[in-house]
Amino acid sequence: MKRIPRILLKKPILLGSITFVVNLVISMSPVLYLHGKHVAHYKSIPSFNTQLLIEEQDIVYSALFYSFIFAFIISILITFLAFFLKKSYLEVENLSHFDGLTGLYNRLMFMSVFQKEIQKVKRNRDYLFLVILDIDDFKPINDTYGHLIGDEAIKITASTLQQLLRASESIARFGGDEFIISIVDQDKNAASTIVNRILNEFNNKTIPVSRNHDQQELQINLSIGYTLYRNDDDFKTMLQRADQALYISKEAGKNTATFLA
Structure with missing residues (x-):
């Protein structure tokens, strides 16, 4: 398990992709869950108003769109940060494994x-x-x-x-x-x-x-x-x-x- 963060740090695009998926799931799941609950509630009402459902769906679609945009921006930022950290990490790793004068193992x-x-x-x-x-x-x-x-x-x-x-x-x-x-x-x-x-x-x-x-x-x-x-x-x-x-x-x-x- 200790190797997992190292692998992710060495693969910035993979880290950014995972960040995007995780953020998307976290932000969209509550919206979809609550929307499903509301739809079930509306349909249980005899005098169900379709217009209310349409209005709520518009709100849900907007929330999902902004969730997508937010997750995408965060993943881009994480990817660029990982690229920057990867260089520093590799330099530190190199110093910890190799002799500075000869380039051989230490x-x-x-x-x-x-x-x-x-x-x-x-x-x-x-x-x-x-x-x-x-x-x-x-x-x-x-x-x-x-x-x-x-x-x-x-x-x-x-x-x-x-x-x-x-x-x-x-x-x-x-x-x-x-x-x-x-x-x-x-x-x-x-x-x-x-x-x-x-x-x-x-x-x-x-x-x-x-x-x-x-x-x-x-x-x-x-x-x-x-x-x-x-x-x-x-x-x-x-x-x-x-x-x-x-x-x-x-x-x-x-x-x-x-x-x-």
């Missing part, structure tokens, strides 16, 4: 999507992987080149990851320079294939930077940790294992990936 949206993936793999027995990665030595990048270059590194990383992933895989900016990916596949080696593809791509990924008027190429490397869903796992337990794997990759010298089952 943390909360990813968690919601991942919980659904867990329920799916419980039914169809596919393999579900959780991959977490971050940019190596990101703090020195910010300290050396500034936060604008840091933001550019994050955006380039996000767009590159999106290009490397399939449409069925979900990705989010998890916070700062961290990204998180869910992979569902029938192949148990699917995550290893994708992770190696990511590492190979970022071995040659650079962005142009300027330091003291000297043009340079800044290398972007990633450290990755990933894990596989096992019975009774939830997002938290998988995240803990993937985080631990990421830590191992960092300790091993960075620019590498570690898998923990």
Whole structure:
């Protein structure tokens, strides 16, 4: 039931049509009901005056006409208001679901999507992987080149990851320079294939930077940790294992990936 107002807000014409019908029913029903009562009363009178009935019918037709006009005007106003609110609603919804810098899912949206993936793999027995990665030595990048270059590194990383992933895989900016990916596949080696593809791509990924008027190429490397869903796992337990794997990759010298089952 909570989804019904959202659906109506996203469909202004439907909302206006419903408003028109509801207003028409509410305004016309009493008029028609009372008119029916009066007609029955008049016909029960022996000396029934047809002229009175005709005069009342004229009044009823006028009332119905004005009810129609009123309902139509209200529905038009509601439709225009809904169009205005729809834009604001979609903007708010976008902010609540997506990261402002990269356009990827944000943390909360990813968690919601991942919980659904867990329920799916419980039914169809596919393999579900959780991959977490971050940019190596990101703090020195910010300290050396500034936060604008840091933001550019994050955006380039996000767009590159999106290009490397399939449409069925979900990705989010998890916070700062961290990204998180869910992979569902029938192949148990699917995550290893994708992770190696990511590492190979970022071995040659650079962005142009300027330091003291000297043009340079800044290398972007990633450290990755990933894990596989096992019975009774939830997002938290998988995240803990993937985080631990990421830590191992960092300790091993960075620019590498570690898998923990």
